[in-house]
Amino acid sequence: MADFASPNLPSRNFEATSLFYAKLGFVETWRDDGWMILRRGGLLLEFFLHPGLDPATSWFSCCFRLADVAAFFDEVLAAGVPEQATGWPRAHRPKHEAWGGRVGALIDPDGSLIRLIQTDD
Numbered sequence: 658m659a660d661f662a663s664p665n666l667p668s669r670n671f672e673a674t675s676l677f678y679a680k681l682g683f684v685e686t687w688r689d690d691g692w693m694i695l696r697r698g699g700l701l702l703e704f705f706l707h708p709g710l711d712p713a714t715s716w717f718s719c720c721f722r723l724a725d726v727a728a729f730f731d732e733v734l735a736a737g738v739p740e741q742a743t744g745w746p747r748a749h750r751p752k753h754e755a756w757g758g759r760v761g762a763l764i765d766p767d768g769s770l771i772r773l774i775q776t777d778d
Contacts, residue, residue: 712768
């Protein structure tokens with residue numbers, strides 16, 4: 658297996674987090690009392706239990722580098738994540754940035770920011 662890095666994000670409740678990400682095609686590959694791992698193809702997310710987390714003050718984030726950011730965003734909307742400016746969860750439509758990239762966002766139920774970045778390969 659090639660070397661890789663994986664983000665570690667907070668979850669107030671593993672069951673709720675697993676159900677949310679399952680709607681986006683993630684499957685649970687590991688869970689114990691304090692840690693959970695979800696995978697969707699090449700995307701891997703690891704979660705630690707943080708029951709006292711306030712989503713409004715969460716500063717956790719990671720990036721999904723996607724071959725088709727528009728298609729993934731459509732899946733996010735189809736999963737019932739609202740496209741809105743506030744609240745958790747929510748989604749922000751991908752747009753072209755000044756640096757030339759195309760970036761959207763998914764904010765999960767625990768307030769973690771997942772940047773959705775179009776890859777060029």
